[in-house]
Amino acid sequence: MSIPILAIAEQKDGKLANVSLELITVAQKLGGELTTAILAENAEGPAGELASHGGGKVLAVANPALKYYNDEVYARVITELIRKYQPRVVLASATFYGKALMARLAALNNGAMVSDIVGVKADGDAVTFSRPAYGGNVILSFSRAGDAVLFATVRPKVFDEAGAGVGEVSVESVDGGLFESRMAVNEMVVESGQSVNLTEADIIVAAGRGIRAQDNVDVIKGLANSLGAAFGASRAIVDAGWTEYRHQVGQTGKTVNPKLYFAIGISGAIQHLVGMQTSKTIVAINRDKDAPIFKVATFGIVGDLFEIVPALTKRFQSG
Ligand SMILES: Cc1cc2nc3c(=O)[nH]c(=O)nc-3n(C[C@H](O)[C@H](O)[C@H](O)COP(=O)(O)OP(=O)(O)OC[C@H]3O[C@@H](n4cnc5c(N)ncnc54)[C@H](O)[C@@H]3O)c2cc1C
Numbered sequence: 001m002s003i004p005i006l007a008i009a010e011q012k013d014g015k016l017a018n019v020s021l022e023l024i025t026v027a028q029k030l031g032g033e034l035t036t037a038i039l040a041e042n043a044e045g046p047a048g049e050l051a052s053h054g055g056g057k058v059l060a061v062a063n064p065a066l067k068y069y070n071d072e073v074y075a076r077v078i079t080e081l082i083r084k085y086q087p088r089v090v091l092a093s094a095t096f097y098g099k100a101l102m103a104r105l106a107a108l109n110n111g112a113m114v115s116d117i118v119g120v121k122a123d124g125d126a127v128t129f130s131r132p133a134y135g136g137n138v139i140l141s142f143s144r145a146g147d148a149v150l151f152a153t154v155r156p157k158v159f160d161e162a163g164a165g166v167g168e169v170s171v172e173s174v175d176g177g178l179f180e181s182r183m184a185v186n187e188m189v190v191e192s193g194q195s196v197n198l199t200e201a202d203i204i205v206a207a208g209r210g211i212r213a214q215d216n217v218d219v220i221k222g223l224a225n226s227l228g229a230a231f232g233a234s235r236a237i238v239d240a241g242w243t244e245y246r247h248q249v250g251q252t253g254k255t256v257n258p259k260l261y262f263a264i265g266i267s268g269a270i271q272h273l274v275g276m277q278t279s280k281t282i283v284a285i286n287r288d289k290d291a292p293i294f295k296v297a298t299f300g301i302v303g304d305l306f307e308i309v310p311a312l313t314k315r316f317q318s319g
Helices: 019-030 044-051 071-085 096-108 214-227 235-239 270-276 305-317
Strands: 004-008 033-040 056-062 089-093 112-117 119-123 126-133 138-144 150-154 167-171 203-207 230-233 260-264 281-286 299-302
Touching: 004 019, 004 071, 004 096, 019 033, 019 044, 019 089, 019 119, 019 150, 033 044, 033 071, 044 056, 044 167, 056 071, 071 096, 089 096, 096 112, 096 150, 112 126, 112 138, 126 150, 203 214, 214 230, 214 260, 214 305, 230 235, 260 270, 281 305
Parallel strands: 004 033, 004 089, 033 056, 056 167, 089 150, 112 150, 203 230, 203 260, 260 281, 281 299
Antiparallel strands: 119 126, 126 138
16 A cells, blocks of 8 residues: 655755655655655755655645745645645654644644654554654654555654655646735844754764863864864853854754764763654764763764864875
8 A cells, every 4th residue: 555645855045955855765664655845935856856856746835935934824825735645744844844834734634743754664553653752762663554645754863765766747736725824924034153953964073061161162163174074062161151052962952963063172971862762873072981972973083172173184185
């Protein structure tokens, strides 16, 4: 039995977000019949990209009102697509926007919702999603058979991006009234110095209390910039006011899953580990050879970060 799936792709400044290609992989694992929707001011470019990665029937919905994410408009338009295409499973990435959108969509469509999934399975008409809980110490499974529409946000960087595949773009016309909103987003301003989103980053360079003072945050950011990486932080330096909360990784911060994670001057408290220990490669730099971070590290460097980090930065800057 082939399950009808609707994947909601994401774009930023008209460019397809790479996490959207992970949704195609999830749909392939479910063995479903995939429809992908992309909403944008000009949707055909990202729609073409989705099609060439096996996005199935790719619905390009274009309107100036879709330039920036708007909960009200996006949820209304996608509810209309759900009514028309009758998916059994609706997928979006567990990003800032995906989380806001899917909770609203599930409520509007009287569906069941599972957030932050890391595994999927289909058996007949039963669909199973799994997700970590209690700081990653247990994996919960949720199964549902029958007709209910299931909404799931997919944790970024867990599933591979879909490779080349076949799809077909279809320009979807939607009733103009659906684009009207009580709210308008006029401008989106990217904060300087952080062009890479932490949860979507391939590389994260994270600092802990070992950096000793706020001024030394720049030493770690220098390494991050040399690698095109996002900057992460332990709670200790967030609580100290050396950097903003949005950089915090861990139980009470963000859960990340990059290809490469540098933990610099971070001891490896369990509350930090639960947010980053699934990173594919972990490099720990700490002067204490017994620091718990070395238990999860792929590569450990025992030494003074003030000697090691500048040397690495210099090496990466020179290509
Ligand atoms: C309910 C709760 C929730 C929490 N949530 C989070 C969370 O989300 N994220 C989080 O990170 N923490 C969280 N914590 C805090 C956590 O328990 C730790 O206190 C915190 O992670 C420690 O941060 P740290 O590793 O930067 O500092 P420390 O534990 O002080 O470690 C500093 C490390 O730097 C090393 N060091 C010092 N100087 C140098 C040098 N020159 N060169 C190399 N290494 C050096 C030291 O050897 C040490 O290992 C939480 C705690 C609680 C109780």
